[in-house]
Amino acid sequence: MTDYAIGDIQGCYLRLLEVLERVDFSPSRDRLWVAGDLINRGPSSLDTLRYLSGLGDSAVVVLGNHDLHLLAVALGGHQVRKKDTFSDILEAPDHDELIAWLRQQNLCIHDPERNLVMAHAGIPHIWSIDQGVACAREVEAVIRGPEATEYFSHMYGNEPARWDDNLAGMDRWRIITNYFTRMRFIAEDGTLELATKESADHAPGGFAPWFQFARRDTARVVFGHWAALEGQTGNDQFVGLDTGCVWGGALTIMNLDTGEKIHCDC
Template sequence: MTDYAIGDIQGCYERLRDVLAKVDFSPSRDRLWVAGDLINRGPSSLEALRYIESLAESAVVVLGNHDLHLLAVAFGGHGFKKKDTLQEILDAPDRDRLLAWLRQQNLCVHDASRNLVMVHAGLPHIWGVEQAMTLAREVEEVIRSDAAGEYFTHMYGNQPACWSEQLEGIERWRVITNYFTRMRFIAEDGSLELATKLPPDDAPEGYVPWFQLPRQDDIRIIFGHWAALEGKTDSDQFIGLDTGCVWGGALTMMNLDTGERIHCDCS
């Protein structure tokens, strides 16, 4: 069995099949780790979601901000954004099954045997792995519960900007969600700057890319979300896999056993 991790698919189903074909991926033999944003902006969100769901135990998935956006539209009363390509999912005859499956996915996955964590946006330096997993489980339980409607209704927002153990309810859930699914730039005290989507060299004053602040552990972190990085972090500890497929870049997959990166050109 070989484990592969892949960056943001975002509905680019044909490119997904192309990159999987390069390694002769077989769900009966291999596993695919998906670093969030399975859907949206690309041309085939429904096909991409159906395929990943069909992999069953051969897929290890974390939720990205676009995946949560679909659930916020479906369960929180939010409308579509201008470039969304989600209507086909909501109109599909199997929508209920697909949405139920999506709600069962995680925000953070930890494989202790590989000293590896997978998240969509990143893991802030203010959280150790144990704390991160506890907070992820807290929000995952909300997403799967009868409180999901309230969560999705109030999920959006940039405040609070910084984690505090004293936070409660929706403000607590929102900031946890933002660290896992929206984070790019962060301050030393853990405050997030969520408006800027520029390359890492263009950090707002007082902030740096989250992976440039030292951690108290040596955990390796697989993440996506930040296409402007082009997968470059200058560190073997922080493995960026979003290389902007939906923007005409590439879809990148990594062999977790060898570290080899496999690319599919999306131009």
Template structure:
């Protein structure tokens, strides 16, 4: 059995299939870990969602901001934007099943044996691994439960910008979402900068990439979201797998046991 982690697919199903063929991936034996953003912007979001859903127990998925965008359209009444490619999902005859499967995916995966976390955007230094898992389970319960509609109606926004244990309701859930699925630059006190464009590691004064801060643990973190990094974090501990497949770059696949990485050209 081999566990592979794949970067942001964004509906680039042909690249994913070519990559998995190269390594001889078998759902009866292997497991595909996805850092999220399965869908949107790419040519076959519907096919990608169907493919991953069919993998069943042979996949572990964490939700990315584009995956949440689909759920916000379904449960929060938000419109589909001109650059989105989620329309075919919403119109598909199996849309209800696919959406239900997606909303039951996790926000954070943690493998204690490997001391390895997988999240979409990152793991803020102001949270311990245990705390991050608690907040992930809290958000998952909201997404999967009766408060989903209220949350998705108000999910979008950059405030509050800094963690406070006293936060409650939608404001708390929005900030948890932003840490897990939108974070790039963060200040020492945990304040997020979500306005800076995706320009490598050059953030505004007082902010740095989330993976440059000290943590008290040794947990490795597999993440996506930040295509401009092209996977480069200058650290063996923080493993960036978004190499811009949908933007003309490559799809990344990593063997979680050996660390070997493979790349497949995208569009």
């Protein structure tokens, strides 16, 4: 069995099939780790979501901001935005099943044997791996439970901008969500700067890319989300897999054990 991790697919279904063919991926023997943003912006969100959900235990998935946005439209009363391309999911006859499957996915996955953690945007240096996983489990329980409508109704927002152990309710859920799915630039004290989306060398004053802060552990962090990095972090501990497929870049898949990366031009 081979475990592969793949960056932001964002509904680019044909490119997904192409890159899986290049590594001879077989669901009967291999697993696919998906670093979030399965859907949206690309042309085939429905086909992508159906394929990934159909992989069963052969798919290991974390939620990205675009995946949460679909859930916020489906469950939280938010409107489809002009650039969204997931109306095919909302109108599909298996819509309820697909939404239910998406709600069961994680915000963060820890593989102790590989000393590896995967989250869509990463994990902030202010948290240990154990603390980060515990925070993820809190929000995952909300997404799967009876408070999901409240959560998705009030999920959007940039405040609070910094973690505090005493946070509760929606403020706590929102900052956890933003760390795992929206983080790019961060301050040493954990304050998020969520407006800037450019490359790592465009950090606002007082902030730096989250992966430039030393961690208290040696865990390898696999993430997506930040296409402007083009997969480059300058540190082997932090593996960026979003290489901008939906923006005309490439879709990247990586063997989790050897580190070998295969790219499919988009």
